Every structure is written in C-alpha cells, then in structure tokens.
Amino acid sequence: MSNLYQKLINYAKSDCYPFHMPGHKRMINDGMSPYLYDITEIDGFDNLHEPEAVIKEEMEEAARFYQSKATYFLVNGSTCGLLSAICALTSKGEKILVARNCHKSVYHAIFLNELFPIYLYPEYIEEFGINGGISPQKVKDMMEQNKDIHVVVITSPTYEGIVSDLKEIAGIVHEKGGMLIVDEAHGAHFGMQKSFPLSALSCGADVVIQSVHKTLPALTQSALLHVKGDKVDCNRIEKYLHIFQTSSPSYVLLAGITNCIKIARESMQNGYFDQYAKRLDDFYQKVSAFQNIRIMQSNIVGKSAVKHFDQSKIVISSRNMNMTAQRIYEILRDDDHLQLEMCSGDYMIAMTSLMDTAEGFERLYQALKRIDESDRNHVHHKEINWDTNSHEEPFCFRIPQAKVQKRISDAYGDIKMIRLTDAKSKISAEYIYLYPPGIPIAAPGEMITEEIIALIMQYRKAGLTVYGIEGNNAEYVKVLGQE
C-alpha cells in the first residue's frame, strides 16, 4: 500500500482532532468507500457541463436554498469559481477594482484577462496585527476616480473571519453602474444561524463564490458559484466554467455537495446550528478569562471597517505572551493532538464547523487554559534582543502599497535574479508573499520598494517562509531586466 494512502489511514485512526478544513471534520462515517461510488458521466447520471436532469435539479434546489438566481456546482474549488466569474464579467485589458487581500486565483484571473488592477487596501486591526475590512468610502472614492471600472472584487469574510459592510459596498457599486463579485469562500455557512453574519447574496452581491468544503460538511474541492444580479450574463459564466472545470467531475464530490446542503438545511431546522452557536458562545465566554492568550472576539466589530466577525474562526493571538505562536501551535499539535488550521507570525486560527463536538471544544479550551497558565509562570521564551533588552517587535501584516509599473500579464521577458538588498526600485517578476495568509507583498510588475525589502527581511528574521524569494538563504529575487 502506498505511503500516502497508509498515512491517511493511520491519521484517520489517530486521536488527532481537526480544527482545520474540511468542515465535515471527518465526522461523517457512513461506511461509504469513495471507490464504490466513483463513476463518470454514464447513462442516467447527467453531465455537469450540460446539465439536463439530476444535476440540473440539484443545482436548482441549491439555488432555492441559497436564494440565488442560479447556482453552479464547482469541483475545482472556489479557485475555478473566481477565475470564471472574473473572466466572464470583465473584457480583456480593462480596469478592475480588487481588494489587495484577495486570494491568488483573483490575481491569476487578472493575469489571464490582462486586466489592470486598482487595489483597495483593507483597514488594519492594530490590536491583533491583522487586516480589517474594506471601507465602503474607499470603494466609492476609487470608483469616482476610475469611472471606467465596472467590476469590483472583495474577499469577505477573510481567512480570519473579518466581514466588510457588503450592503453598503454593493449599494455603491450598483449606483456607479458596476457589478460586485464577493469571494465568500470562507462563508458558506453565513445566514444559517443568527450568530453568523448575513450572506453576501442577501447583501446584494451579484456573484458570490463559496467553498462549501471549508466551513460546511462537504468534501475538499467542492464549492458553489451563485449568481444574483440581473446584469450578470450566465452564459458567459458557464462558458468559463467549461474552461476552468475538469471534464471529468467527481460524482463523489458532486453528491457530497448535495448531501452537504441537505445536512445544512436539516441542521437549521433541527437545532444543530443553534447548538453549534451555543458551543461557540460558551467557548468565547470561557476564554475571555485568559490573562495572556488573547482570542479575537466580536468587540472588534465597528472598528477598522469590520462590519461583522465570523465567530466560527477562533483567532488566537500570542501578542503579549512569552511563548511564540509557533510554540503554542506545536504544543497543541504534539501534546494535545489538536491540529489547527494555520499559524503565522503571532497568531493562529482554529477553524470550527457545525460538525465540531462538545468534546473538541473542551479539549481546545483545556489545552489553551493550561498554556495560558504556564505562560504566566515562564518568562522569556521569545527571543530577546540583547541590544535593546526588549522582546521582538510584534508582527505586522500591514499590506504595503503596491507601486504598479506594468500589468501582471506584461511582467515577463528578460528576467534576472539579483540580491534582495540590491532590488530597490527594480520591478518584481514574481509574486512575493507569506503563506499563510498568501497576500502578495509584491506582485509581478510592481516596484520593489525599501519598505518591501525591510518587510521581507523582518519576516525572514522571524523564521517565516517568504515565497518568491530564492537561494539557500532566501536572498535573491527575480526582477525584470530594466530598459
């Protein structure tokens, strides 16, 4: 048996608890082997690319459930939904207004359609060192300054659960004659219980993309694309879905989407969503007594353009702690067998879903409580700067302003590798980013500024992996040969 296959079997047997995607949390154990149900488009099973029967009916059912005009099943994740939506709604070479903290698939769509991006920068939540929401006023200003923009793309919620004021933003975009695409990859559960934010569709977005696999009980890669706005040409969306989706869609994934919607509907009716919301409330209440660990709570709402906060994302901050986030993440994984979704800089994310158990929440609470207590008794796990005798600077994920010199699609040709320290004022030929969260520090075609060089050095010094930098000691960058 292959190593990966065996590793998965062993992992499934372990007591490791998943505070990460997918949202089914490996809790659906109906004895179903994927091999038994893995078919292709045989007679009687319809065709995702030309749906006429069962897949069409299931997509119509999903549209009724999510209250969209049309809903499409995606088996290549939100990635293919974002690529399709942006390519369908824009014409080659035009401007597009996008939040700088968008997923890389948005940048890839910009590349494919040779678009000229105008960036919207999220506000900043100083207290946690993470990005806040997108200010509606900024959307308005940018659309007034760039009257030729007619497509706007916003990520809401963010990976950390930050939700922007989409009602206000949709109103502005529509008033200016534009269309709003919302990357709601992390919000497929929105609107299903009153504790969760309203969905982007109900706030007036024209196209919404959701990864059901992230926050609902669905299999990895399964996602939805919803259309609501009358201005959206569904034929164009379908044309691009043909291009970006595999021609051999997995029926296991497709049936998993339909089962996920069934579970979600039943959970809204039978109180499971209420039970989940209550578990979250109890958890947040208990952790508010911690002294050193800080957990993001809904009191961030109303500042930094944050309209709502999705409580399903447990954002654990190690700022003001003696232990680093990486150390805590490792303790949780190795000692407590709790696998978190991510750790970056000085915070971690534990992702929860409807499928989390009371026992899971209790294990996380007890482990964090113990770490909080031990952190109070142990000083200086963090590196100390002996020159200043102070702790390291807190991490800063503030996004530097992009100085766009060329479109991403034009950033090719004579590419050179030079030392990062010599790269000031050169044009990047690569995406340079931290993953997670994956937001570009520089994209191809953008100038490498002093601020960017300093930020990369700071991340490297902190032991974080900066992608797009090469060499054994990560000291080289790819730049365009300059005229």
Ligand SMILES: Cc1ncc(COP(=O)(O)O)c(C=O)c1O
């Ligand atoms: C904000 C955001 N949008 C889109 C995606 C892409 O989603 P998928 O993995 O379903 O393709 C991700 C993936 O992590 C994401 O975090």
